[in-house]
Structure formats: structure tokens, C-alpha cells
Amino acid sequence: MVQIAVLGYGTVGSGVVEVIEKNKDMVNKKSAQELNVKYILDLREFPGDPYADRVIHDFDRILEDPEVTILCETMGGVGAAYQFTKAALERGKSVCTSNKELVAKHGPELLKIAKAHSCNYLFEASVGGGIPIIRPLNYSLTAEKIEAVTGILNGTTNYILTKMEKEGADFDTVLKEAQEKGYAERNPEADVEGYDACRKVAILSSLMMGKNVNSEHIFTEGITRIAADDFCYMNALGKSIKLLAMSRAIDEDSALTMVAPFVIDKQHPLAMVNDVYNAVFVTGNMLGDSMYYGRGAGKLPTASAVVSDVVDCARHPGRVIMCFWDEEEVKLLDVAESERSFFVRVKDCPAGSGRLNELFGSGDLIRLPGRSADVGYITPVIKEKDFLSSYEKLGDTALGRIRIFS
16 A cells, blocks of 8 residues: 655645545556555644544654655645655655646756655646646657747636637736636736746756756746737737747757747637646657647646656656756846747827837838727837837837737
8 A cells, every 4th residue: 555645735735635535446546556645734624624634734744654655745835845845755755746836946956866765756737737748748758859848837827818808808807807716816926927837837948958947047027018909909910819938949058938928820729728728839859749738727637637646656666757857057048139020019100100110120010990099010020139129219109019929
């Protein structure tokens, strides 16, 4: 029998216990042995909960129990979660986690400790919730040289942008609705400013490169500047707007990695990912493009991914499941030096629309029937730093700008 401890009995932690108990026969069969949740670590009491008798408050009981060989860390954060994970790995206990913040910050260090102590640090649930993406990058695509990963990695922002596009609603209205439905936190900063997607793409980029991509060095821009008026132009152009987390390998040691809203053609597979769904688009040098799609968050989808890692550990006791993620830092290219086209919206006046070609070169002006206050404009391909310099010269006639994905 494999004894398991669950650290944190919140949304995901309780889901882990539920998946193991409800799917016990199938999970045990696939593990080739019986799994049992022996401890649930939490500061709170849970009177009336069917597993309340397993709740404890002292982590040392788990650490000192030789029967416990696998921990599910669903606490979140990088404080106690880091201390407990490190201590467990140093005792040779495998850890399966959904904690993208911890994986992004300390992934290579914890993987190195796990390898040194013949156990595993697995994190399938840290990116994309229940979408299988870590395993494909680690195992299924091992014959591929991964050239790029591009993803919609945050369900909250995707829900907001989808509602804005379909209903013509403004950002603040849709954000409030998302909070009421539980899709957005009371403090939504990590989602709407792109920080959550940044941590996730740092993990994917690190696996793509085999070296560490520091999330704190990734250019990140959220969706708070996107306006309902922008979607009027997108609908006319057959385009959509998505918050994309993207990374492209430049060579073995450097990559261009960023998180930002992008204009994307509606025929692109990622443009068809709506509401709270996530997707990861992977480009390999032999396979070409492939996409992995599903629910990117939620209690049971995320818990299912954690339990899949538990099964992997149970099937390979004492064996290190290889993950190529070294501590050496990847050089991240300066986004300011990258080149692309931009969508610009300005006031329709001589100081705005009258200066567009002068500032950006020969681009495409877009006028929509019934709209006289503003115009849209697509710039030619231009360096980001040059674009921003010219955009600033528009002053208060500038109403918005969005990068165009290609």
C-alpha cells in the first residue's frame, strides 16, 4: 500500500482526495497497488467532513512517518510550501504539486534535490490545470526540437476577453461578472495583469529549452487596457484578441518570451479557445504544430492532473522520472528589439489619424461605418522600441494599441 499525504485542504487539495477516493478502483489498478490518503495537513478543522479524521496540523508527523512516500502539495505560495517540499524531497519522499508559483521560482533546485535522493518532483497540474502538457513536453515529444510554445494559460482573462468580444461589454463590467461567478479572485491582479500566465510560460519555456527561464525577467502585460471599442474593429477584420503567453527559441541558449494581448486571426486554432478554457500550441521541428486543449483550472480538472502524477510515482518507486530542466539561466531577448505589426486606435482628427503614416510608415487605415470619433490602423512590421517611440508622439489622440500575432 502506498501512503499519501495531502498538504492543504482547499479547493485543489480536497479535489485530490475526492479523485483518489471516488476513482479508487481505477487509480489502484493503474498504480499496480493500493493508494491511501493517510494524512491531510491543514491549519483548520473540518467538522463533518468525511475525511476529518485524517486532518493533522503538524507537518513533522508526515516527515517522520516512513510509511508516507508521496506528498501532494496544494498549499500554494512559496513560503511553507517551499520549506515542506524541500524537506520531503531530502527525505526521499516524492512530491506532486499544482503550485505554479513555486515550480516557476524553484523548479530546477527542487528537481535537483529529488534526483539526488532518488525520488520525484512532478508538476503536471501547475500549467493548464487538467490539460496534459508537461508530460508531452517531457516524454511524448522527446524526438522533437521544440521551437516555440504559445498558450492561452489563464481562464479568467480568456473568459473576460470572450465576453467582451461576444457581448460588446466593457472590461470592468465583465470582470465584476467573473468575480461573481467565481472565475476571478476578489483581487484579480495576478490574472488580469498577466502574472499567472507569466509563471506558467516560464515553466513551459524552461522545459522547451532544458534550462531555466526566470519568470521575473519575462516581459508581461495584462488586459486592463483592452476596450470594447477594440473588438468593433476586430469583428470587422475577422480577428480576435487573446492574452498569449509565448516563447520562441532563438538558439540553444536564448529565447524570446513574453505575455501580452495579441490580435489573432479567427482562423487560428488559439482564437477558437473561448471562455475559461486554456490551450497550448506547440511547434516542433519535425512534427510541426500540435495543440493541447481543455479546462485550465478548477477543482477536479487540476486535482486529476495531481493524481496522475501520484500514479506515476507509485508505479516507479525509487526511480527518478527524468525532467530536463537545468539551473543554467536562459538569456531572454529584449522585447523592445523584436519586430511585428501593431493595431492602433486613435481619434479621427488631424493630430491623430492625420499623422499615422507620417509616424509609422505606410500602413492600413480602417474606418468603420457609423463611427466618426475614432479610426483603426495597422502598422507595417516595425521594431517594438520604434513603434513605442512613435506611439508616444500621438499624445492624447492615442486610444489604444495591441500587438499583432503572426
